[in-house]
Amino acid sequence: MADWNEISEMLQKGKAKEVADLCRKALDEGSSAKEILNEGLMLGMGIVGERFKKNEVYVPEVLIAARAMNAGIEVLKPHMVGGPGDRKGKVVLGTVKGDLHDIGKNLVKIMMEGKGLEVIDLGADVATEKFVTVAKEEGAQIIACSALLTTTMTEMENVVKAVKEAGMRDSITIMVGGAPVTQNFCESIGADIYSADATSAAEAAVAACA
Ligand code: B1M
Secondary structure (H helix, E strand, C coil), X not given: CCCHHHHHHHHHCCCHHHHHHHHHHXXXXXXXXXXXXXXXXXXXXXXXXXXXXXXXXXXXXXXXXXXXXXXXXXXXXXXXXXXXXXXXXXXXXXXXXXXXXXXXXXXXHHHHHHCCEEEEECCCCECHHHHHHHHHHHCCCEEEEECCCCCCCCHHHHHHHHHHHCCCXXXXXXXXXXXXXXXXXXXXXXXXXXXXXXXXXXXXXXXXXX
């Protein structure tokens, strides 16, 4: 069985090549991409987050850990997505204004594409109006917003307001997620769907497009 602690430790040290190699090895040994992500990569990133909170590590260390996490995700990506299939709907996805965290958002994209959805990824630090204009231009059914900071999750309410002001509220499903976001928060800002993780976000998006 794969050594989850080894993957976690390499991620914490920011050893991108080693993390990628260990993910490949774990796949070869029969672990699933989901297991490697949840037991190894997320374990490591969770520890980095705790140490960051206690000021035991700083932004540069967190950035290189994030780079190592991305290297692992790149290896897992082909094993997380399903076959091409017919496109089931269109999603405009991004991390809200002021927020640079994009790892979770990227996972949401991978899982949504794996379920046959077309995802227009606006990246991180996305202006409120951009979500709306791109959704309109592209005829998307869903706007999906990610936020990792308690200070930026409030931007999601501005997205809901902007969709209303554009007269698109009845034709667009607004999805929200990210570590500080909750079902209660989702309801309080008038968004439609809260999902706790990338897999449930993808499932909910498919259901909303059906
Ligand atoms: Co940041 N950071 N960070 N950071 N960072 C957190 C979020 C924090 C909790 C760390 C801590 O204090 N323990 C804290 C936030 C505190 C708060 O607001 N309550 C924090 C802080 C404070 C900051 C800065 C302000 C630090 C500073 O500069 N003083 C700064 C802000 C910069 C900015 O955004 N303007 C900052 C910067 C950074 C880095 C740039 C160094 C880096 C980001 C690199 C990158 O993303 N490219 C970083 C990182 C890596 C983290 C931690 C350590 C890890 C985040 C992560 O990628 N997790 C994080 C601590 C932690 O989370 N333990 C922390 C892995 C990822 C897979 O999980 O994103 O939660 P997550 O996604 C999950 C779910 O949330 C969900 O699905 C994913 C799993 O399946 N999900 C969705 C996400 N989006 C979704 C959307 C959906 C549905 C589900 O529907 C649309």
